[in-house]
Amino acid sequence: MTANPKAVVKAESSEEYFERNVEQAVVSAVIQAAVPSRRRFLASMGAAALTALVAELLPLKEFAAFAADPVGKPEKTDLSIGFIPITCATPIIMAEPLGFYSKHGLNAKVKRAAGWAMVRDWAINKDVDAAHMLSPMPLAITLGAGSVPVPFYMPAVENINGQAITLHNKHKGVKTAADMKGFRFCVPFDYSMHNYLLRYFLAEGGVHPDKDVQIRVVPPPEMVANLKAGNVDGYLAPDPFNQRAVYENAGFIFKLSKEIWDKHPCCGFAISKDFATQYPNTFLALFRSIVDATHYASNPAHRKEIAEAIAPTNYLNQPVTVLEQVLTGTYADGLGAIKKDPSRIDFDPFPWHSMAIWIMTQMKRWGHLKGEVNYSAVAEQVYRAADCDRIAKELGYPTHQGVMAKHTIMGREFDATQPDAYVRSFKIHSMA
Numbered sequence: 001m002t003a004n005p006k007a008v009v010k011a012e013s014s015e016e017y018f019e020r021n022v023e024q025a026v027v028s029a030v031i032q033a034a035v036p037s038r039r040r041f042l043a044s045m046g047a048a049a050l051t052a053l054v055a056e057l058l059p060l061k062e063f064a065a066f067a068a069d070p071v072g073k074p075e076k077t078d079l080s081i082g083f084i085p086i087t088c089a090t091p092i093i094m095a096e097p098l099g100f101y102s103k104h105g106l107n108a109k110v111k112r113a114a115g116w117a118m119v120r121d122w123a124i125n126k127d128v129d130a131a132h133m134l135s136p137m138p139l140a141i142t143l144g145a146g147s148v149p150v151p152f153y154m155p156a157v158e159n160i161n162g163q164a165i166t167l168h169n170k171h172k173g174v175k176t177a178a179d180m181k182g183f184r185f186c187v188p189f190d191y192s193m194h195n196y197l198l199r200y201f202l203a204e205g206g207v208h209p210d211k212d213v214q215i216r217v218v219p220p221p222e223m224v225a226n227l228k229a230g231n232v233d234g235y236l237a238p239d240p241f242n243q244r245a246v247y248e249n250a251g252f253i254f255k256l257s258k259e260i261w262d263k264h265p266c267c268g269f270a271i272s273k274d275f276a277t278q279y280p281n282t283f284l285a286l287f288r289s290i291v292d293a294t295h296y297a298s299n300p301a302h303r304k305e306i307a308e309a310i311a312p313t314n315y316l317n318q319p320v321t322v323l324e325q326v327l328t329g330t331y332a333d334g335l336g337a338i339k340k341d342p343s344r345i346d347f348d349p350f351p352w353h354s355m356a357i358w359i360m361t362q363m364k365r366w367g368h369l370k371g372e373v374n375y376s377a378v379a380e381q382v383y384r385a386a387d388c389d390r391i392a393k394e395l396g397y398p399t400h401q402g403v404m405a406k407h408t409i410m411g412r413e414f415d416a417t418q419p420d421a422y423v424r425s426f427k428i429h430s431m432a
Contacts (some may be wrong), residue, residue, distance in 0.1 A: 006260050065357060072281035076129075079108040079286065082119045082304035083132035085316045086220050086238040087326050088159045088267035091347060092132045093316070099310045100293040104285045112314070113218035116189040122315050123270065124150050130286060131272040131275050132158065135351075136359045140191040145368055151273035154351055155384040157288050158267040162326075162345035163194055163257035165201070167234035168227055169397040172252060172335065177205020183233040186218035186226060196362040197260050201430040210366070210430050227251050238266065239345065241328040243362075245334070247322050252334030256344055259407040263346070265355045284391075290349065292392045297347040303327040340377040349392070351383035353403040354416035361414075361423045365431040375419045 101108035138152040199209040245251035267394040274281040307323040325331035356379035363369040385403040
């Protein structure tokens with residue numbers, strides 16, 4: 001039977017998505033609990049038939065309702081969450097209009113900031129209860145790098161991939177990092193994956209980021225204007241400002257950040273240890289909301305719905321077509337081509353400790369951290385991987401076998417158990 005190409009497939013709602021995951025978890029548990037011979041029989045049945053059989057014996061709807069209920073009543077339900085208007089914040093933003101906060105018993109409102117220093121100061125000064133942060137920021141704040149030291153948690157990653165190097169149209173002939181000597185770049189914050197990935201890319205090409213180019217901090221919403229004005233030659237930035245530069249014919253997408261490190265972390269959900277300790281049930285309800293929303297965003301079938309939800313003025317204030325190009329991965333590159341890359345941005349909440357350790361090695365490499373660092377201890381303190389898996393398991397999502405992974409950055413494998421040797425291996429650095 002040939003599918004009708006004009007048929008419109010309705011994306012499932014967040015409630016339907018949640019109920020389906022609970023049903024899958026119950027069915028999986030039934031299979032695992034069966035004796036081996038019965039397990040083979042059950043596994044041979046189709047998923048729909050098996051779900052129907054289980055539904056005749058077990059109250060799946062009641063299981064879903066039970067799973068959605070918070071374990072403890074939130075101590076505080078009215079919350080404010082700071083964010084920067086970029087697609088990396090998608091789960092945190094969409095959780096408001098698509099109802100993920102209310103589903104988990106919270107009346108949370110997102111609060112837009114102009115730049116990362118503002119978000120950091122809001123979070124430290126308790127002007128907001130939680131915040132969207134760049135994944136290095138909770139590590140830097142906890143270690144007192146660039147601010148007073150305040151213990152922070154990053155319970156969940158927001159997005160993986162999702163950045164790009166965008167260059168001014170006059171540089172369409174550039175092919176390599178070596179061609180970029182003398183360029184002026186901007187990044188959104190010193191303690192950002194954007195800064196560390198740009199520096200890594202340049203250094204691998206023999207360009208010293210502190211000697212051969214200029215890198216300065218510019219808030220993401222101001223980047224396209226700076227590119228159009230010729231104040232910078234390019235940037236490694238979050239979206240939608242790479243796609244927005246193409247939309248405004250100001251620049252072209254030179255390289256997606258996934259081409260430097262595929263599945264790298266970008267932004268995260270952050271909260272102070274003080275808040276999590278004072279309001280444990282509220283923290284867990286908020287944690288569930290974020291993990292739930294992030295898994296919903298990871299489904300490509302939901303991306304157009306999400307683009308419309310986060311486009312309005314009070315959120316990203318961007319044309320829906322620009323957001324759809326970013327979130328679906330079918331986009332114009334500014335060089336005349338239409339690219340298709342569904343993983344241009346993706347959403348995975350699990351905060352691998354090895355990701356935190358890599359970030360700290362780069363903070364050391366570029367002089368952002370001084371002295372000895374207990375990499376594993378800081379990673380465990382800030383990146384709440386075990387807690388994230390407990391929440392994921394509770395909600396019926398996949399979990400992990402460990403908290404450390406091997407990562408490959410520009411063809412080079414990073415072993416998180418040997419961070420000091422890794423830092424010392426780089427010929428280009430800014431360590432004393």
